[in-house]
Structures are given as C-alpha cells and as structure tokens.
Amino acid sequence: MITKRIAVSATLASILIVGGLALAGFKGWGPLGSRLGVMITTVQPEAVMGLGQGGDPLVVMVVFPWPGVGSCSGQFTVTATENDQEVRVSNVTSREAPPGTSCADIGPGENGKNAVALYLTQPLAGREVVRFSDGARLTMLPDPVGP
Numbered sequence: 284m285i286t287k288r289i290a291v292s293a294t295l296a297s298i299l300i301v302g303g304l305a306l307a308g309f310k311g312w313g314p315l316g317s318r319l320g321v322m323i324t325t326v327q328p329e330a331v332m333g334l335g336q337g338g339d340p341l342v343v344m345v346v347f348p349w350p351g352v353g354s355c356s357g358q359f360t361v362t363a364t365e366n367d368q369e370v371r372v373s374n375v376t377s378r379e380a381p382p383g384t385s386c387a388d389i390g391p392g393e394n395g396k397n398a399v400a401l402y403l404t405q406p407l408a409g410r411e412v413v414r415f416s417d418g419a420r421l422t423m424l425p426d427p428v429g430p
Contacts (some may be wrong), residue, residue, distance in 0.1 A: 329385030355386030
C-alpha cells in the first residue's frame with residue numbers, strides 16, 4: 284500500500300516537472316526555450332506615456348525601439364519597482380515564436396518604435412520614471428488625444 288502511494292507520488296511529480304519544463308520552453312525560459320526556437324530579446328525603454336483622458340491611471344505605455352516589422356499579441360513584457368518618488372522600469376523583453384508559428388499579429392510599430400502596457404500599483408502622479416539598468420530618466424510623452 285505504501286509502495287503504491289510512493290510510486291503514484293513519484294509519477295505525479297515527474298509529470299509536473301516535465302510539464303513545467305515544457306511550459307518554460309514554450310515561454311522561452313531557460314535552455315529548453317532556445318531549443319524550441321523561441322527568440323528572446325531585451326530592449327531598453329526610451330519613454331512612457333499615459334492612456335489619455337478616460338484611460339486607466341494605473342496603466343502607462345512603455346515605448347521602446349523596435350524595427351518596423353509586425354509583432355504578436357503578448358510578445359512584449361515589462362516590469363517595474365515603485366516607491367513614492369519614482370518608478371524603475373525594467374528592460375522590455377520580447378519572446379518571439381519560431382518562424383512558421385501563427386500568432387495574433389498586432390502589426391508594425393510606428394517610426395521604429397513599439398509600446399507595451401505597464402501596470403502600476405498607484406498612478407504616476409508626478410513620480411519620476413527611470414530605467415532600472417542605468418537610472419536614466421525616461422521621457423514622458425504627451426498622452427494620446429481621443430476621437
């Protein structure tokens with residue numbers, strides 16, 4: 284009885300480990316991701332902008348250089364650490380699927396730039412936004428004008 288429970292537990296643990304490694308590879312994390320053809324790129328952010336009137340004050344768009352080619356929904360991620368004086372923004376990470384993989388294409392960026400949403404814990408409210416990598420202050424672009 285105890286031996287059977289150990290065997291079942293070991294089997295379940297093996298399934299969880301293999302499933303986790305497969306998911307990590309699909310997401311492009313670790314050595315398995317590169318073997319599956321996921322290309323990971325990091326890019327320094329250049330600017331931020333709000334969503335404009337009626338937009339969520341807890342969301343800012345992080346603008347970064349990106350060639351004028353299409354991109355996929357969910358391809359870009361960015362994080363930040365916040366305090367009362369500033370928001371420190373990480374580099375933007377791009378996880379591109381292998382060639383031949385279909386995706387929800389969101390089209391090319393504009394003027395060699397693209398943007399990704401950053402979700403804050405509190406509105407900017409005059410806080411400075413800086414790059415985590417070098418402490419450089421990011422330009423605050425004007426909010427888009429609605430229709």
